[in-house]
Amino acid sequence: MTYIARTIGVTKLYKGTEAVSDVSMNIRQGEIYGLLGHNGAGKTTLMKMLTNLIKPTFGEIELFGEKLTPRSYEVLKRMGSVINSPVFYDDLSGRENLELHCDYMGFPDKRVIGARMEQAGLQDTGRKPVREFSLGMRQRLGIARALITTPELLILDEPINGLDPSGIKELRVLLKRLSAEYRITLLVSSHILGEIEQIADTVGVLRQGRLIEEVSMDHIREQFNEYVELRTFDVRKAAYVFAHHLGLTNYKLVDEQTVRVYDSGTNPSELIKALVRHDVAIESVFKRAHSLEEYFMNLMKGGEGDVV
């Protein structure tokens, strides 16, 4: 397993109060890691430590397999970030802003600018001053600026904050494209589960400074498959009907009275009809729909995760 970034027991104290507490997070090369947490959970603080803007009080950070120190200039060149809302010269165009950035940062080769504008979907903005950009365009210009150095890891703090639905969609497409086409590893924070869920390969849940969950979305989806649960007086006969009359294999006998059929496409009425036809008495039927949201919401606010 190759980790591009790791924190090992990282804690940050502000005037004796823990903003981030003993966080060990593992970001794999090539993935989109979604950092989920309510406002104040510690997402920005964690990202600032990863980008060397602030130092952990305790613990260690590893980037590209190397320990992060105040002199880690080389590894920092391999990453880009947008933390807090990006600031631009509003009277200048997107391209001019990126040209100035290259000057400040000492990148003589400005040929990359066109490619970065295009990657961020801003190739058609021409001479339009940034003042006239939508919030979504500003966010994407911030990302284009962070991409100037061709980073392998991109860290984005709440990039969808304040965007309207079309801006959110454009950004989602951009992030997925950066990951799939350009193989950039992404760490993206949000307090909106729906967004993280749609793009992330791994989700880390921060609550009051603690990383209380780090799990792959594939694993979570497997656990949160929708199912139809039937209570019957004869589970074995019900299982027989499912297997031999409906050709199902995706069912499980939970206990002496309960059988679950896992499949989002399962139609409860088909199951009931088949059971009735074969004289299997049914006590109750229950369809469990998407409970992923419930699970993460519980984690974020402090309840127990209800993993089936």
Ligand SMILES: Nc1ncnc2c1ncn2[C@@H]1O[C@H](COP(=O)(O)OP(=O)(O)OP(=O)(O)O)[C@@H](O)[C@H]1O
């Ligand atoms: N410079 C600072 N000095 C003192 N306390 C701070 C400082 N920066 C952050 N904090 C506190 O640390 C905690 C975590 O803040 P942080 O900004 O990391 O959270 P967040 O999850 O990014 O939330 P938000 O989305 O609201 O920025 C909060 O209680 C915040 O008030």
